Amino acid sequence: NDGSFDSTASDASATDGEPAEGGDLIVGGLSGPTVFNSLYSTSSTDSTIQDFMFNGLVEMDENVEPQPDLAENWEQSEDGLAWTFNLRDDVTWHDGESFTADDVVFTYSLPIDEDYIGPRGSSFEKFEEVVKIDDYTVEIHLSDPAPDMLADAMGYHVLPEHILGDLPVEEVGTHEFNTKEPIGTGPYKFDEWKQGQYVRVVANEDYFEGRPYIDSITYKIVPDKNSLLAQFTAGDLDHLSLTTEDIPSGEGLVEDGAAIMESIESASYSFMLYNLEHPALKEKEVRHALAHGLDRNTVIDTVLDGNGNVLDIPAVPFMPAYNEDPPVFEYDPEKAKEILDEAGWEVGADGVREKNGERLSFSIISNQGNSVREKIMLIAKQQWEEELGAEVSTEIIESSAFSDQVHRHEFDIAMRGWSISLDPGISSAFATEQIENGTNYGFYSNPEVDRLREESDLEPDPEKRYELIEEAQAIIAEDQPYLFLYNSDAYTLYNPKLQGHIMHPKAEFYRVHEWWFAQD
Amino acid sequence: MSDLLTIENLKTYFFKKKKVIPAVDGVDLKIKKGETIALVGESGCGKSLTSLSIMRLVPKPGGEIVEGKVNLDGVDLTKLTENEMCKVRGRDVSMIFQEPMTSLNPVLTIGEQLIEVIINHQKVSRPKAREKSIELLKIVGFSRAEEIMKDFPHRLSGGMRQRVMIAIALSCNPKLLIADEPTTALDVTIQAQILELMKGLTKEFDTSILLITHDLGVVSELAERVVVMYGGQVVEEAPIDSILNNPYHPYTDGLIQSVPSLTGEIKELHTIKGNVPSPDQFPKGCRFAPRCHKAFDRCFNEHPDLKAISDSCSVRCFLYEDKQEEEEYNV
Amino acid sequence: MITYIIRRCLLTIPVLVGISMVSFGIVQLAPGEPTALFIDPEISAEDREAYLEHYGLNDPIPVQYVKWMGQILQGNLGYSLINQGMTVQEMILARLPNTLLLMIVSAIIAFAIAIPIGVYSATKPYTLKDYTFTTFSFLGVATPNFWIGLLAVTFLSVQFGWFPTGGVATLNEPFSIFDRLHHLILPAVVLGTSDMASLTRYSRTSMLDVLDQDYIRTARAKGFKQGKVVYKHGLRNGLIPVITMTGLMLPNFIGGSVIIEKVFNWPGIGLLFIDATFQRDYPLIMGLVMVSALLVVVGNLLADILYAIFDPRIEY
Amino acid sequence: MSKVLEKEILEKESAGEPKQEILRVTDLKKYFPIKSGVLQKTVGHIKAVDGISFSINKGETLGIVGESGCGKSTAGRTIIRLEEPTEGKILFKGKDISHMKEKELRKQVRREIQMIFQDPYASLNPRKTLGSTIVEPLNEYNLYGNQKQRLERVGELLETVGLDSSYSNRYPHEFSGGQRQRIGIARTLALDPEVIIADEAVSALDVSIQAQVINLMQRLQEEFELTYMFISHDLSVVRHISDKVAVMYLGKIMEIADKNSLYEEPMHPYTQALLSAVPVPKKHGATQRERITLKGDIPNPANPPKGCVFCTRCPAAMDICREVQPILKTKKENHSVACHLFE
């Protein structure tokens, strides 16, 4: 259903002639940035702003195909253990220094250094060494083949060696570069960061793909979602990512001709995370029954206003590895009841099912500030209680405490979502080894999945690899460690004057240097 | 000597919820130029309220002058508008209040409080007003007047504050000075100083004084004539000598006998039995009747009028009805 | 007076130390830690450990406290954990002026409306006008702040376009006083209304009290007109308790401003506080706690000083 | 009259022994710190009571006079231990109570010394009925049997002071000043005290009611052999009720003597001035004293003069008065004065 709103408006504006330089693009987001360094930050605001100023070696386009960025081309050795990248030789840093292989070696050696203190180490786990061949050639040696290399590690931004190179590694994270004077190679240069108000970047005249058309971009920090929309409505913002609840308002604006709305499937999905050590939830039958007992289509219709797709596996449809035909648990309360009856869960005196003295009782937790999850949680509670005879309590927890609780496996069911990388590999969240100190918070463990994951991670041939992945996806779907909910669409609302806008499943401002404002 | 102030049948009532409280109920009073008159009576009998009625400062809401005339130099004050009254207050009539401790504004300097009133009533410049204020402070006995000007009230003792109040009251040479218990809060040695001062005033400026007090000692120091009030009415009016030595009204008599003396034989104190009735509960007949040891039937049923029984004395009591009638007849 | 102020300041030190200890404890009690934010990109266990170790977050709480205190004594509030490379000082200083501006202006608005109304009501108690004003001022306190705020933004800013939708100034425009005021008006008025009511009530009660005093009668007896009696003799006395109240109201202003800051996109310390707390940026939280405690202390001190200025009976 | 009261009267009458000392105060001092600022730092002391000594015999009345603020109330309150004495001794029936703990006081002393407060209205809890105010101490000490008997006792007490027993369920604000003062007296009598400190018990009343209360107090004293310490600034009233009179000035006793001796032959210049300044109604035959007018300023109690505290206003001040503090010395039988004139 993407693109249904933009057709008329964007067609009209598409004829607005040649790209022209000028204008200030004002965009908005809920939170401010933390640091301008992709190896040290995790927030999406950060990466949005970093993308204005930095480049990686490779970037993934809107169709999830790798495209050259700072690297002109690359090749992989037969065994998949060495990658050679040929770099562009026409790139200069914002401070005028030229970009060379030294910068790349410096950047990708950083996260594998034992003194590195930052959140990104896991993307570089297989890196053994980064070697400079000549000024514009770099070779990366791996311990194991890494088919996800281009989509993952090579997307991290290259940092200027001439500024950060002399620092002890543990101090790179706290250097002023990260917050006050970032120097990149990207289309925009850092201009100003007014705490709590905005970050402004200005066009890089010497950008290697040519000067961006738009003179400057101001990223406005607007901490309230409603204010964001209000600001867009009042014409104070040119570009806004909509949450699903605001889509009707966006439609209104589109009708008035005040905005263009575009959508794309996002690289993320939502699910309910089961704790498989819970006495009832550890039974696969119970999980199947719960899945049959929740009307996910209605959830999407009421909560997301229909803007999302029911999902049955841990992947999104536009990815190259996507199992089209996994085990599906449709909404069927009768079947759910049957399954429970068969599994020995009998309805007790108070209407709650029991088995061996154990009640079918659990709580769902969610983090504070997410009304979509909150509503889904309440719908699930009602449906499971009324139709399945479960006893469900719900709780909303302050975000950090919520994360902490999930980390420590202290939950029955948690409302969660993953934003996924553009590589289709099976997430480590399903790996047995990740139960302790990892991202497998629900104690899911299936040797078959572990095996398929390891194999696929080492398989250099994409087709074979995708088959392994899809096989694992089906097993996971059958095991139901998660109750997969949906993969929603990302909606963007922007000023009709804005031209050249491209929707991308992950990057909000994909190829922003090619956008321009139509002149009056 | 002509009458400066004539009050005729003044009635000031309080209107509370369903009740009407006749706190001042038909007071007649005359003050001549340069004369000092004392208003005495038990607490709550309406002395202060009478004086506030003259100033038209009856507490609002609730209090109201319902009837009567207050003639000051031929002008009926009860008929003046509020604005006209503002010109009379402080200039023609001024007042020293019962409580010196609280009657001065705590946040303004003494100087300011004096100067403002002078400027308000006399069209003089500020420096002139200042000079005059210092002079006044000297008159009321401050030797360090300049310094006092800059002081705030809380630094002064009660006696000093009372003297400041007097200075304020005198600042525009009023024709009539109302002094409501000017010395009750003070101790005797300071009281003596203030009484001296007030005596001087009448001589020097020919000011009339209405002195309100219940201290008969003070009265006999200052006043020429005494008006005795009971239950919102005047019950006796006579020269001081007559009051002290030959009181007519039984209440006056009781009052004078109750005063313990500083000399002479100590005997059981005389008392008037009972309490002043509260104004909304006045008995039907004479208001003093329930406490009066000479009361007879008529006293409980009829209300006596204030009648002159001699040139200088009037009394509100049936005991003297006959005598007076006789006198009238004789005339 | 000056020695008094100095002594007062010294006296606040134990209070501040107490506050720092208690809040340090509370902060550490809260579950979660800064790395919780990194959960989404699947931070590895080693990375997390290294992080905690590096920032000393694995030390026992007393040790952490002593280290932190040591920093403070060197006049350094430390580095933010989230915005790496930024000092806590600069982060707070970037926002504090906005909060102060908002607080002061809204206080001025509250005073400018509340005191005349309170005084007027006191001169005509229990009349229709008094009731009307009472109701009016109570409306301000009875409406949830964010509700009026959002209504104001939705209608006055978005629909009618009379006011900016938020922020402290128009983007990409040179500084102008008018522009700043234009941005300030809505948040300041909304914040001010909630305190207006109590101020109105306080000034009314206080004036009723004062107008009953003997010295007011004295002023009348001096022949002054109503206006002069009320404003010259009454108001200054009536303001004294109102001033004490203001000192006590300061903490409310800081607390109440969070919501206003959020609704009006006002970059003040309230929002920073929320962010810091949600993200467990310990040094920043502690810095903010100390700053706002200091504000409260300064507010009370200011109230005392004003008190002394207005009331000559108080001498330091 | 209650049986108990009757019995006590009997006992007391039969005792018939010579009057014995019941209260002795030696060199009693009470200083109030002067606190400045909100910091409440002590910057000096108000010497409200600065070394007073006297004694009272059972069944007698000691009058204390002096201008307002000279420390009369403070002396009274300190003696009854509502204030901690700064220095000095208070002997009650030979027991030193000056440093007794509140608990001990409750056990041993409170019942026997009572105080009538300066302002009768302020001294009654506005939210308690008359009855519950008076019955409370009886409950506290478990006197007079059960609750009903106690209430009867309250009724008796009210009648003793001339109030109707039906008043006991009314609130203080429903009474007139004179009635309140009598309620205050009834309450002090409830515990059958031996000593009553009456702090300006009649100053708030007007003359006719004042007379009623004084008569009542005298009657009670006769009946129950009460001991009074009668504080007032009204010299005429004190003359009327006291056996002995002490004249205070700025925290010190200037002169203490038998009543007649003091009023007829005042020695201290201050006493003389005080007596002369009392305005008297000039009845025929009353002798008017010659008035002594005092000049000069009243010294600040926080910073009293070095020598005699009265020297700033004393018409007879000598050099020595400004340097040396005079000590209270007995000059005649039952007549002591602190003045250099009589050295």
Add this chain to the structure above:
Amino acid sequence: MNAKEITVNQQDPEKVNNITNKPESLLKIGVEKFFKNKLSVLGGITIIIVVGMAVFAPWIAPFDPAKQDLLNTLAPPSMEHFLGTDELGRDVFSRLLYGARVSLLVSFTAVIGMKTIGVVIGASAGYFGKVVDSILMRFVDVIISFPQIFLLITMLAVLEPGLKTLIIVFILFSWTGTARLVRGEFLSLRNREFVLAARTMGLKTSRIMFRHILPNAMGPIIVSATLSVGGVILSEAGLSFLGLGIQPPTPSWGNMLQAAQDFNIMVNAWWYPIFPGLMILITVLAFNFVGDGLRDAFDPRDK
């Protein structure tokens, strides 16, 4: 005895005087003064109605407040749903009734709790003075100087979120105002003569504090309590706005209002935020009116 005769005689006129003059009790005067203030009476009636709604919610409410109707969300007011439905199709009217329970429960218990702590601490500080006072007041200073919002957020993170936590947090950090107020009252009352009189009677300290002084300080305490009730309702709404209020699905006015604070809802389902907003407004207003009336009723001065 002569004196005796006099006293006996004295009685009669007073008796006549005082008995005919039916005395008014403090309570009666207070009540009369309160009823004189029409706004307070109006406020009082409103509170009674709201409390009634809360108490009888199960009988009045046409629907189960948690019952969702996903096919009928954000419906405008109709015969079936007087005040429409919310974003999960729940009946707004029923939720408002149950929300009244929660909002009132939270505010009443929190106010009772904080007033109790405040009174005990304030009374001790004011009555004992000296060291006790200094220590307690420094403690109060510390608590007051904390930014409330920080305390609320962290405490809500530390403790299990929910009704109880919210109440505890309100109590723990809001008693300071009362403590200061009560301390002030006690400081001025403890040297009043009726307290001294009680001491000379040898009454126990606790009795003097709570039976003699406290009733005289009750006026301001009750007034501040009524005002705090409104304050707590508003604070809960504010916390809900920040997402820290009462946990769904339990309805409270605060979280209902918060749920309605959506640009889309404000524009397209404008009635929804109006109702919880109005309930808060009316109730808080009513408590303020009552508090104001009480302030005058407890004021000893007669106006």
